Amino acid sequence: GVDEDQIWSNSRFRVCLKLQEKADSMEIIKHPDAAELKVTGRFYLQVGYNEIYELGQSAWSGETYVPSDKPIVKVDDSVKVIDHLGRTVREVVLSKKADNKNNPKQIVSVVKYLSDMAKEENFTHRSLWLDEIPPIILIDELKNKYKTSAKRFELIPVVGEYDDPFNQCKHPLSINISEDGNLALFGASGSGKEMFLNVLIYSLLKDHAPDEVNLYIIDLGSESLKSFESAPHIGEIMLSDDEEKIESLLKQLKEEVVKRKALLRETASSVLEYNTIVDTPLPHIMVIISNYSSFAELFPDFEQDVMYLTREGNKYGITFVVTANTLSSIKYKIQQNFKQQMTLQQNDVTDYSTIVGSTEGLYPSHIKGRGLVHFDRVYEFQTASIVSSGSTMKFIKEFCEVSGDRHETRTAKIRTLPDQIHPNNIIESRRKPLSVPIGMSKRNLEVEHLYSENDSIQLAYCHTMENGIRFITGLSHVLDILTEYQATIIDPLDLLPKDQTRNIAFHVDEVEKVAFDIYQDVLVRNNTYKDSGMDLSSIEDYPQRLVVIFGVSDFLSRLNDDLRQKINEVLNRSETFHKVRFLLVDHQDGYKNYILQPWYKKSTKIGNDLWIGEGITNQNCIQNINGKHELEDEVPNNMGYMMRNAKPQLLRLVEGKVK
Numbered sequence: 001g002v003d004e005d006q007i008w009s010n011s012r013f014r015v016c017l018k019l020q021e022k023a024d025s026m027e028i029i030k031h032p033d034a035a036e037l038k039v040t041g042r043f044y045l046q047v048g049y050n051e052i053y054e055l056g057q058s059a060w061s062g063e064t065y066v067p068s069d070k071p072i073v074k075v076d077d078s079v080k081v082i083d084h085l086g087r088t089v090r091e092v093v094l095s096k097k098a099d100n101k102n103n104p105k106q107i108v109s110v111v112k113y114l115s116d117m118a119k120e121e122n123f124t125h126r127s128l129w130l131d132e133i134p135p136i137i138l139i140d141e142l143k144n145k146y147k148t149s150a151k152r153f154e155l156i157p158v159v160g161e162y163d164d165p166f167n168q169c170k171h172p173l174s175i176n177i178s179e180d181g182n183l184a185l186f187g188a189s190g191s192g193k194e195m196f197l198n199v200l201i202y203s204l205l206k207d208h209a210p211d212e213v214n215l216y217i218i219d220l221g222s223e224s225l226k227s228f229e230s231a232p233h234i235g236e237i238m239l240s241d242d243e244e245k246i247e248s249l250l251k252q253l254k255e256e257v258v259k260r261k262a263l264l265r266e267t268a269s270s271v272l273e274y275n276t277i278v279d280t281p282l283p284h285i286m287v288i289i290s291n292y293s294s295f296a297e298l299f300p301d302f303e304q305d306v307m308y309l310t311r312e313g314n315k316y317g318i319t320f321v322v323t324a325n326t327l328s329s330i331k332y333k334i335q336q337n338f339k340q341q342m343t344l345q346q347n348d349v350t351d352y353s354t355i356v357g358s359t360e361g362l363y364p365s366h367i368k369g370r371g372l373v374h375f376d377r378v379y380e381f382q383t384a385s386i387v388s389s390g391s392t393m394k395f396i397k398e399f400c401e402v403s404g405d406r407h408e409t410r411t412a413k414i415r416t417l418p419d420q421i422h423p424n425n426i427i428e429s430r431r432k433p434l435s436v437p438i439g440m441s442k443r444n445l446e447v448e449h450l451y452s453e454n455d456s457i458q459l460a461y462c463h464t465m466e467n468g469i470r471f472i473t474g475l476s477h478v479l480d481i482l483t484e485y486q487a488t489i490i491d492p493l494d495l496l497p498k499d500q501t502r503n504i505a506f507h508v509d510e511v512e513k514v515a516f517d518i519y520q521d522v523l524v525r526n527n528t529y530k531d532s533g534m535d536l537s538s539i540e541d542y543p544q545r546l547v548v549i550f551g552v553s554d555f556l557s558r559l560n561d562d563l564r565q566k567i568n569e570v571l572n573r574s575e576t577f578h579k580v581r582f583l584l585v586d587h588q589d590g591y592k593n594y595i596l597q598p599w600y601k602k603s604t605k606i607g608n609d610l611w612i613g614e615g616i617t618n619q620n621c622i623q624n625i626n627g628k629h630e631l632e633d634e635v636p637n638n639m640g641y642m643m644r645n646a647k648p649q650l651l652r653l654v655e656g657k658v659k
Helices: 005-009 022-029 106-120 139-146 193-207 224-228 243-265 271-275 292-298 300-316 350-356 392-406 423-427 465-481 511-531 552-557 561-572 588-594 598-606
Strands: 013-016 042-047 052-057 079-082 088-092 158-164 169-174 183-186 213-219 234-238 284-290 318-324 340-344 370-374 378-383 437-441 447-449 457-462 485-490 504-507 544-550 580-587 610-612 639-644 647-653
Touching: 013 022, 139 158, 139 169, 139 193, 158 193, 183 193, 193 213, 193 224, 193 284, 193 318, 193 378, 193 392, 213 224, 224 234, 224 392, 234 243, 243 271, 243 284, 243 300, 243 318, 292 300, 292 318, 300 318, 340 350, 350 370, 423 437, 423 465, 437 465, 437 639, 457 465, 457 588, 457 598, 465 485, 465 504, 465 544, 465 580, 465 610, 465 647, 485 511, 511 561, 511 580, 552 561, 552 580, 552 588, 561 598, 580 588
Parallel strands: 183 318, 183 340, 213 234, 213 284, 284 318, 457 580, 457 610, 485 504, 485 544, 544 580
Antiparallel strands: 013 042, 042 052, 079 088, 158 169, 158 378, 340 370, 370 378, 437 447, 437 647, 610 639, 639 647
């Protein structure tokens, strides 16, 4: 080693064994004597500056240890032959060799003796450092070890344990969702990202009730998170083919941000504070995205929504937890919204400092679930496990079933557009008593209705007559349930099934008779209204009528000229106060002979038309459309577009069985 002057002056006791050069001896003890030593174990002891300076011999402890009940005094029984001057010429030693080959050395025996004595006396030494974090830490045992407890509405789940070698202690690794918000976890494939998500979700579910936290999970990894599906805290678990659900979730979360912003504006500065002063608290909403790189690849149009929600949602109790391989998997603008960033093992060591800052040479061990987290400095942590052995998924499923029995409250499911719209479902959501529901909007999942408030005529175009049959059949079930309308369906081509409704009058033959009855009814109502001095109360006793004409061109072509003129006049002068409304449905080519009629011009000018089925981008009937770029040409047969002031709204239409 190197003996600097400062070290020499601060050292009072010095022991110097054999040295190679005199200069080395001078450096250690300021004497050259140590270079002249020849016997093994011989040394010089120096105290201070030659206060004591002695030659010494160190004892040898490498002799074989021979156990004995009493001390053995070695007797010199050798025979020596000397010359006349007393010098030994030859010496013979009596050989008493014992078989001690398997006996330990004396030094080993002494150490063992001291160790055994320490155990008997329960004496333990103080370690210079703590043991390394074990590779398997059970989450329930970890919580008991640190005696952690959860407070209502404060989301600080324990997910593991981290090592603090600077202070020679360990601490539970907790994620403060309530205060710090969004969390991004990075790690190479197989590093334990799903293990981390499992214990995070498990910890939240065990410590909090469904009215405290609602979870929505987008699992684009191994799909193992489906094991949590039966838990009452879980709203939905979405996979790669659930694009519609994911889109609906993001829309509903944006609406929730607006709603909560209004609630908190006048009452509290945070959701946590708000929940302490109201009777109906707001649950914390957490969205978990496993494998964000796949999310960005599959749903690039949704990233703008994620950017908005991760920026604005934190303040209103809506947070995101995402996992990704590297920092580059998430766009920089979205990264800035994640205050908490952690990393598991990375393939490239330079990624650690990019995620958690300077590691000062600290890298996670090659153990699944081991990673780095930054608090006041960078620490190494180990993700906790839910079970020590056996199937984790089986344990989670059983735990979720028990949790479901324990809690009555359940997280709301994501509202999505049903595959089929049944009459009963949409009648319950009517906005007004006289409104006629016909389907559900894909954009806002609200029920859409025929007619605007002041319209008495609704034009509907169908791509094929089969589309129209499906729609009118479903509509007939709606009208059959509604009691406000006296419904009449005119089907001159006899395309509709007639045996599925009880309160609707179907007409196939005697078209002229039906047309004349309609004309007479409207004429009587109009004259009554006029004779009363235009007093609306004069026609209160007349029933509300709804006339559906399926195949307008065929209907009008079967009338004589006089009756056709009268029906056109009825349509031209139709007003809502007559309490008679018309729904005209035909193929897009069926209206071409009536485009000059005032009733047709008036209806198309308002821009409240209905298109049934696909093909809207290739038609020329509905000219006044704002936002044509939003139109989808290929849509299912049970969908269509409702125009509201010329703005298209994609609907799933009510439907029935085709004849």
